[in-house]
Amino acid sequence: MQLKILGAAGEVTGSLYLLEAGASHVLVDCGTFQGRDEDRRNAETFPFDPIGVDAVLLTHAHLDHSGRIPLLAKRGFHGRIYATSPTVELCDVLWRDSTRLMKEEAEWRTRKNRRRGLPAVFPLYDEADVDQAIALFQPTTYDDVFDVAPGIRVRFRDAGHMLGSAMLEVWLKENDEEVKVVFSGDLGQQESVLERNPAVVEDAHFVVIESTYGDRRHKSCAETREEFASIMREALGDRSKVLIPTFVVERAQRVLYELFLLQEEGVLRDNVPIYLDSPMGVTATEIYRKYASLLSAELQGRLLKDEDPFAPKQLKKAITPQESRAINDVRHAVVLAGSGMANGGRIVHHLKHSLWDPKSHVIFVGYQAAGTLGRRIVEGEPYLRIAGEEVQVKSQVHTVGGFSSHADRDDLLAWASNFKTFPLFLVTHGEAKASESLASGLDGLGFKALAPVAGFTIALAPERREIPVVAAALKRGSDDARRALRDVNSLVASLLERLNDAEDLDDLLPLLMAAKTLLETANTKLLTR
Numbered sequence: 001m002q003l004k005i006l007g008a009a010g011e012v013t014g015s016l017y018l019l020e021a022g023a024s025h026v027l028v029d030c031g032t033f034q035g036r037d038e039d040r041r042n043a044e045t046f047p048f049d050p051i052g053v054d055a056v057l058l059t060h061a062h063l064d065h066s067g068r069i070p071l072l073a074k075r076g077f078h079g080r081i082y083a084t085s086p087t088v089e090l091c092d093v094l095w096r097d098s099t100r101l102m103k104e105e106a107e108w109r110t111r112k113n114r115r116r117g118l119p120a121v122f123p124l125y126d127e128a129d130v131d132q133a134i135a136l137f138q139p140t141t142y143d144d145v146f147d148v149a150p151g152i153r154v155r156f157r158d159a160g161h162m163l164g165s166a167m168l169e170v171w172l173k174e175n176d177e178e179v180k181v182v183f184s185g186d187l188g189q190q191e192s193v194l195e196r197n198p199a200v201v202e203d204a205h206f207v208v209i210e211s212t213y214g215d216r217r218h219k220s221c222a223e224t225r226e227e228f229a230s231i232m233r234e235a236l237g238d239r240s241k242v243l244i245p246t247f248v249v250e251r252a253q254r255v256l257y258e259l260f261l262l263q264e265e266g267v268l269r270d271n272v273p274i275y276l277d278s279p280m281g282v283t284a285t286e287i288y289r290k291y292a293s294l295l296s297a298e299l300q301g302r303l304l305k306d307e308d309p310f311a312p313k314q315l316k317k318a319i320t321p322q323e324s325r326a327i328n329d330v331r332h333a334v335v336l337a338g339s340g341m342a343n344g345g346r347i348v349h350h351l352k353h354s355l356w357d358p359k360s361h362v363i364f365v366g367y368q369a370a371g372t373l374g375r376r377i378v379e380g381e382p383y384l385r386i387a388g389e390e391v392q393v394k395s396q397v398h399t400v401g402g403f404s405s406h407a408d409r410d411d412l413l414a415w416a417s418n419f420k421t422f423p424l425f426l427v428t429h430g431e432a433k434a435s436e437s438l439a440s441g442l443d444g445l446g447f448k449a450l451a452p453v454a455g456f457t458i459a460l461a462p463e464r465r466e467i468p469v470v471a472a473a474l475k476r477g478s479d480d481a482r483r484a485l486r487d488v489n490s491l492v493a494s495l496l497e498r499l500n501d502a503e504d505l506d507d508l509l510p511l512l513m514a515a516k517t518l519l520e521t522a523n524t525k526l527l528t529r
């Protein structure tokens, strides 16, 4: 049995893992690489035979996890794709949108190439490949255990990162030996606003954990709300346009809800129009509403009171390009549009029409990658070329970081400290610096952790035994207490090794029972503090 780490190692995108047990081959995720060298890397041959893959387990719909599945189908994969129902529906939306963008890009490049006598450019996959992949979906529920291939069982658990997102508990069996591997998927914050909080998993032999923010802390929800409210107060005071570039799945719904709350508080008056300028955003919002039972208690409470938390008053949906252009004639409004990093999508024309106006405001609510228009605006470039026109930037620019749907360092360590066994942690889905920082944080909790490189293969064997020390206890102690616990840990491990071969244990039993009682007392003391 083995696990191959084939993507999202030392970087955030391109999530791809291969699990093997006996003759079974199962993939976890099959995402696109984004950023550096993305076209070449996404088009590369898979380091396995797609025809020989029995099944794909998909953690969630984001393209860095799902985006190469249509390519996998195009190249011969015909097994099942297991994912929660909302993930299936969101993939349909996201895949078709990215197919359209790839097609437009390929046509544009082909036209350019033709003038230079160069060959035509083809997109990675097309609508027909998406149809083929969609037909392979097998919707799953959370919390049920089921077989996906001979010797491989799985359970999807809520990851609290976006609607339908899952962490996976996977059991692999070969020759009567069973190993449990847990994949965190992308993890939400421990106290998630839109989704339910991430599930608690307590046992595993191996844990693959994401580390997007492995070295950073977010502001708290209360601080973030205060920050957003004060920016909105200032922006609305200027009675001009407030542009919010946003990813239209998850982040847009969060921002709509925050605007709904600001209306309730009276910060945002009911007569200011709010535009959701994105057909994809409108569909995604409907999917969020449809799966209300998977949302947080906070949102369910609202829905029970017959409120629609995704529909602040004066919300207007712009579907057609004409409706989008018509917003240019509105003087005072809040406009949400994609893309989140302003490197495409309808937000671009809004920026072109508003950035010159010193009374206008732009609020970035997500990460801005290097080289994107969003990043250049945030970095204060005075002139920008937008959609073929030179624009002087006079807008007031703000960033709000705390709406992230990712766990930060503290959240990741809190989730990891639920494990009562001592699994080996494989830290992925983060820049190398973030992954290594999280690995050393896990080490501080008494866990073994490593940040593997892409291509890393690990033999899966259940030899990591359960050690009866609660990891949570390691989290809070002083350095001395931590060291003492780590010593206890390694003593227990070495005793377990030797106990296997020993015949007569009667004389040891009272000592071990005494030690157990002492540790239990210490544990209770810590947990009840």
Ligand SMILES: [Zn+2]
Pocket (backbone or CB within 6 Å): 060, 062, 161, 186
């Ligand atoms: Zn994600």
Ligand SMILES: [Zn+2]
Pocket (backbone or CB within 6 Å): 012, 015, 062, 064, 065, 186, 429
């Ligand atoms: Zn991700």
